[in-house]
Amino acid sequence: MKRSTFQHFDCSIARSLDLVGEWWTLLVVRDVFFGLHRFDAIRDDLGISRNILTDRLTTLVDGGVLERRPLEGGHHEYHLTEKGRALYPVLVSLMQWGDTWATPEGGPPLRLEHQCGHDPHPQLTCAECGEAVTRRTTKVRRNRPAAARP
Amino acid sequence: MKRSTFQHFDCSIARSLDLVGEWWTLLVVRDVFFGLHRFDAIRDDLGISRNILTDRLTTLVDGGVLERRPLEGGHHEYHLTEKGRALYPVLVSLMQWGDTWATPEGGPPLRLEHQCGHDPHPQLTCAECGEAVTRRTTKVRRNRPAAARP
Numbered sequence: 001m002k003r004s005t006f007q008h009f010d011c012s013i014a015r016s017l018d019l020v021g022e023w024w025t026l027l028v029v030r031d032v033f034f035g036l037h038r039f040d041a042i043r044d045d046l047g048i049s050r051n052i053l054t055d056r057l058t059t060l061v062d063g064g065v066l067e068r069r070p071l072e073g074g075h076h077e078y079h080l081t082e083k084g085r086a087l088y089p090v091l092v093s094l095m096q097w098g099d100t101w102a103t104p105e106g107g108p109p110l111r112l113e114h115q116c117g118h119d120p121h122p123q124l125t126c127a128e129c130g131e132a133v134t135r136r137t138t139k140v141r142r143n144r145p146a147a148a149r150p
Numbered sequence: 151m152k153r154s155t156f157q158h159f160d161c162s163i164a165r166s167l168d169l170v171g172e173w174w175t176l177l178v179v180r181d182v183f184f185g186l187h188r189f190d191a192i193r194d195d196l197g198i199s200r201n202i203l204t205d206r207l208t209t210l211v212d213g214g215v216l217e218r219r220p221l222e223g224g225h226h227e228y229h230l231t232e233k234g235r236a237l238y239p240v241l242v243s244l245m246q247w248g249d250t251w252a253t254p255e256g257g258p259p260l261r262l263e264h265q266c267g268h269d270p271h272p273q274l275t276c277a278e279c280g281e282a283v284t285r286r287t288t289k290v291r292r293n294r295p296a297a298a299r300p
Contacts, residue, residue: 006177009177009254010254010255010256010259011177011180011248011254011259011260012244012245012246012247012248012249012252012253012254012258012259012260013176013177013180013241013244013245013248014177014248015248015252015253015254016244016245016247016248016251016252017173017176017177017244018252019251019252021171021173021176022173023167023171023172023173026163026167026171027156027159027161027163027164027167030161030163033285034290064251083251085285086247086250086251087247088284088285089239089243089246089247089273089274090240090243090244090247091163092243092274092283093239093240093242093243093274094162094163094166094167094240095162095163095166096162096239097162097166097236097237097239097240098161098162098163098164098165098166099162100236101166101169101214101233101236102162102165102166102168102169103162103165104159104160104161104162104165104297105160105297106160106294106297107293107294108162108293109160109161109162109292109293109294109296109297110161110162110290110291110292110293111290111291111292111293112283112288112289112290112291113288113289113290113291114276114278114279114281114283114287114288115281115287115288116276116278116279116281118276118278118279119278120274120275120276120277120278120279120283120288121276121277121278122274122275122276122277122283123239123274123275123277124239124242124243124270124272124273124274124275125270125272125273125274125275125280126264126266126268126270126271126272127270127271127272127273128264128266128268128269128270128271129264129266129268129270130275130280131264131265131266133242133262133264133270133272134238135183135235135238137264137265138262138263138264138265138270139262139263140184140260140261140262140263141260141261141262141263142259142260142261143257143258143259143260143261144256144257144259146259147254147255147256147259
C-alpha cells in the first residue's frame, strides 16, 4: 500500500512528516544518531527486513537527511547531513514524551547528560527572552495567506 | 496493510511513535491544537476519508491523547488531554524543521509569537543551567540495562 503524500500541504509539520513521518524512518535516523552507520548494524538493531530498510535509507538519502559514504572494500556507511542533525530536537522531544507518557517497562531506558553534569530535562525556550515556549505563552500567527489546495 | 508495532521496543522514541507515528495521526493532533474540534472540520481540513479519520481518532482517544466530549444534539468534540498537550514540543520541533528544511512554497505558512512579542525561535535548553541542549553539549547514557528482545 503506497501511502499518500503530504507534499502539497501548506504546512511545515506536514512537509516534515512527508520526509520523516513514514513508519520506521525516524527510528533509522535515531540509530544513526546513536552511532550505527552500517546497513547490517541498523537492520540487526531494528529487526526489519532488508527491503524495508533499503527503502527507508533511499528515502533518507534522496531527501538529504543521510549521506552514503563509500568505504574500502565496497562497503559504505550512512551519516547524518546538516539537515539530518537538525532533527535532534524532534528526537529529543519524542524521547521525552515517551519517557513520560509511554514509558517502556522498567522505566526510561536512556537518560541525557548535559555538559553541566545534570539531566537537562530539555525545555523549549525563547531565543529572545529566555522564557519557556509553551502553548500558553506562545501564539500561532499566519505568516502569509494560506496557499490554495491544488 | 496492518503496520507493525513498536510496543515491544525498549525505546521511548519508538513507544511514542507507536502512539502517534502513524501516517496522519500527528496532523490530526495538529488540527486539534489549532482549534479544530469537530470531526467534519478536521476531515475538511485534512481532506481524508471518514474511515481513516475515524481510525486515527479512535487510536488517539484510546491512547489517551484526545478525549471525546459529548455535545447537545448527539454531536461531540475532540479535545487534547494533558498527555496530548504534552506533544506541543514535538509539533513545534517538526514545524521548525520543516520551516527550514522542507519549506512550503511561499515560505513558512505560520509563525510563532512569544508572550515577549518576538518570534521565539524555540530552542531546547537545560532546565539546570539554561544553556542549549544540542547533540554537541549533551550525551546519551543508559539509564538501566537494555531489556531483552521478546
